[in-house]
Amino acid sequence: MSAISVFDIFKIGIGPSSSHTGGPMKAAFAFARGLAGVADSVASVEVTLHGSLAYTGKGHGTDSAVVLGLSGQEPETIDPDEVDGLLRGVQEKKVLELEGGRSFSFDPASDIRFDYKEELPRHTNGMRFVARSAGGETLADEIYYSLGGGFIARGDEPEASACEGEPEFVFESAAELLSVAAENGLSIADLVHRNECRWRSAAEVDRQLDAIWQAMESCIERGLQTDGVLPGKMAVLRRAAKVHRRLLARGERSGLDAMEWVNAYAIAVNEENAAGGRVVTAPTNGAAGGGCATLARISSSGTMTSISGSSE
Secondary structure: OOOOOHHHHOOEEEOOOHHHHHHHHHHHHHHHHOOHHHHHHOOEEEEEEEHHHHHHHHHHOHHHHHHHHHOOOOOOOOOHHHHHHHHHHHHHHOEEEOOOOOEEEOOHHHHEEEEOOOOOOOOOOEEEEEEEOOOOOEEEEEEEEEEEOOEEEEOOOOOOOOOOOOOOOOOOOHHHHHHHHHHOOOOHHHHHHHHHOOOOOHHHHHHHHHHHHHHHHHHHHHHHHOOOEOOOOOOOEOOHHHHHHHHHHOOOOOHHHHHHHHHHHHHHHHHHHHOOOEEEOOOOHHHHHHHHHHHHHOOOOOOOOOOOOOOO
């Protein structure tokens, strides 16, 4: 059994879907990075979305994610505030730039195709990338799959993992986790931290965990402060900011308010996810609201921590 790291489960990215947005962006980025050896000859790239990516891709921004990935953007580092400008630039110029400054023609309206008939063999979230020269020669032809939770794989290759080798403590269920922790006199957190230190230094584990928490905290804060309408034909109004203001207006808070604050945090994250904001998969974008709200609820001392800077 291959080991699963905390950093396999919690990944920083953008909404609205880890499978239909984050995964395709990573796949497009990987394909573009792989063109380095033939970059000077690339004149065009064609992308075909299959299966579920074809049927629901428009609603989840799959086509936009592909454009961003081919442009050298990654879900973990892209600034959500720059997305509209980047996409508008490609749509207007109909040109994409590879790393190193090499550019090629690309019109998202015609070079990204939605194939509703063929589903690729490994997974319903399949996509094919083809790069050609000016003379029509195929320079690269690769299939990628978005396997869920932001995981991707190329062709029949195994999905990549954040860790290599066996962890210090092995368990295959929650019951085994509790048993192994008790046998070794460890809390769950300490046990998992010890496992992570098998694959990277303690300082690096803490740095990456801090980055995940900061992304969660920023997502909640932004969701609590942003009014307006969510993207999409239904024109759904944001609710988190209104709920937040109502809770703040109550003044002194009691334990009876706790779940209302948790709900506000969860709504804030879900709305940021729907708007294409930065979120943390937990372990998917759809579960991000609950994961962020739970972590925001508890501080290291066990008291409720306010994202707005005061204790509740």
